[in-house]
Amino acid sequence: MNSFKPESITFSKGDLIFSEGDMGSVAYMITKGTVNIVKQIHGINNVLATLGPGEIFGEMAIISKNPRVAGAEAETSCTLMVLTAKLILTLLKKSHPTVFHLTRVLAARLATANKNITENRSGNIWMTMCRLLDLKYRIFTNSPDPDKDFGVNYKEFCSELTTIINISESEVERMITAACSFNLIKKSKMVSRVYLSIIDPEHFLEVSETLSNDVNRFVGNNCYSEYVDIQDFSDMFDSLPELIYKKIGVGDFPEDICVLHKGATVKWAEKKGDDYFQENKRKRKSIEELEGVNDIVFVDIGTLKQVFSRLGYYKLGILLTIAEEDGRDRILATISEKIANAITKESKGLDAIDQNEADEVEEELLEIIREIKSGNRE
Numbered sequence: 001m002n003s004f005k006p007e008s009i010t011f012s013k014g015d016l017i018f019s020e021g022d023m024g025s026v027a028y029m030i031t032k033g034t035v036n037i038v039k040q041i042h043g044i045n046n047v048l049a050t051l052g053p054g055e056i057f058g059e060m061a062i063i064s065k066n067p068r069v070a071g072a073e074a075e076t077s078c079t080l081m082v083l084t085a086k087l088i089l090t091l092l093k094k095s096h097p098t099v100f101h102l103t104r105v106l107a108a109r110l111a112t113a114n115k116n117i118t119e120n121r122s123g124n125i126w127m128t129m130c131r132l133l134d135l136k137y138r139i140f141t142n143s144p145d146p147d148k149d150f151g152v153n154y155k156e157f158c159s160e161l162t163t164i165i166n167i168s169e170s171e172v173e174r175m176i177t178a179a180c181s182f183n184l185i186k187k188s189k190m191v192s193r194v195y196l197s198i199i200d201p202e203h204f205l206e207v208s209e210t211l212s213n214d215v216n217r218f219v220g221n222n223c224y225s226e227y228v229d230i231q232d233f234s235d236m237f238d239s240l241p242e243l244i245y246k247k248i249g250v251g252d253f254p255e256d257i258c259v260l261h262k263g264a265t266v267k268w269a270e271k272k273g274d275d276y277f278q279e280n281k282r283k284r285k286s287i288e289e290l291e292g293v294n295d296i297v298f299v300d301i302g303t304l305k306q307v308f309s310r311l312g313y314y315k316l317g318i319l320l321t322i323a324e325e326d327g328r329d330r331i332l333a334t335i336s337e338k339i340a341n342a343i344t345k346e347s348k349g350l351d352a353i354d355q356n357e358a359d360e361v362e363e364e365l366l367e368i369i370r371e372i373k374s375g376n377r378e
């Protein structure tokens with residue numbers, strides 16, 4: 001009688017089980033939950049299959065002795081039974097040699113098929129999601145639906161998107177989380193349903209396009225939990241976000257501006273030493289404490305993008321003229337170079353500014369920031 005008892009292992013939702021390209025000495029059988037088999041193309045995760053209880057994965061590396069042809073991620077929390085190489089090979093060797101040979105041939109064919117599937121898939125899943133959401137939101141705002149006040153049904157949207165593009169629900173969730181953190185959309189809960197609404201429909205697609213590279217990079221490549229934003233990062237080192245932005249501005253920082261990989265940035269920051277993030281320490285202000293244009297250094301870039309697009313070039317020109325160095329840097333870090341050139345060309349000198357008008361524009365700036373921020377907190 002065989003006393004063999006396989007080991008069980010558990011993973012939380014979103015955890016990486018193994019990566020594409022790893023060498024593999026074990027396979028897994030799912031006893032609970034679901035697992036996504038994922039493959040990267042253009043730096044973006046493509047879901048090849050979602051496997052459930054009773055299904056086996058990770059066997060190909062053992063059969064072919066090649067690196068893992070795809071990665072595996074826990075789509076939900078899951079329990080897996082570990083099947084060792086010894087067990088798999090013993091089972092296979094017990095079968096007819098032709099079956100053993102056929103298994104190897106099939107493993108090689110599947111690896112080639114995967115390569116073709118992923119290389120033919122389009123890259124920008126973020127913009128596909130934004131366009132679909134924009135379309136559904138327009139339909140929703142123009143229809144005399146009883147749900148009219150609530151927004152696009154999140155669950156329905158999620159399921160449509162996973163059908164249209166080959167991605168998992170957890171990938172959609174990560175993109176929705178990103179869209180919320182950039183203040184592009186907000187989630188609201190009514191009874192047991194969750195609804196999505198676009199905060200600034202007029203500029204939604206334009207702002208999404210601007211953020212596209214950053215979002216695809218962090219949604220596609222890695223688990224969300226591996227990332228920190230600038231605010232988290234400055235908290236971790238007891239610094240201030242505006243100081244971090246300054247470091248980015250002078251090119252003294254890793255390139256990834258929007259989100260930073262926790263492991264990589266911590267390593268890099270430790271090398272820089274304790275004092276590096278401590279210069280010019282200034283008290284951070286909450287949204288309620290903002291007093292004028294120079295305080296926009298305390299507001300995140302995603303919100304400022306929306307605020308500036310609502311204010312328009314003329315008023316932005318006034319703000320640029322009256323702002324001090326930090327405020328100006330913040331404005332210029334938020335808008336594109338083309339817009340910055342157009343505005344700087346047209347902006348009047350400080351002497352030519354009507355003080356009353358400037359005060360009104362500054363007040364309007366703060367009002368819009370508060371409106372967007374309070375909308376997100378609801």
Ligand SMILES: Nc1ncnc2c1ncn2[C@@H]1O[C@@H]2COP(=O)(O)O[C@H]2[C@H]1O
Nearest residue numbers: 037048049057058059060061068069070
């Ligand atoms: N197209 C696919 N459909 C389902 N499972 C797959 C597919 N491609 C690869 N796999 C599984 O994903 C695993 C990745 O690691 P392995 O290469 O060891 O073994 C692979 C298979 O078990």
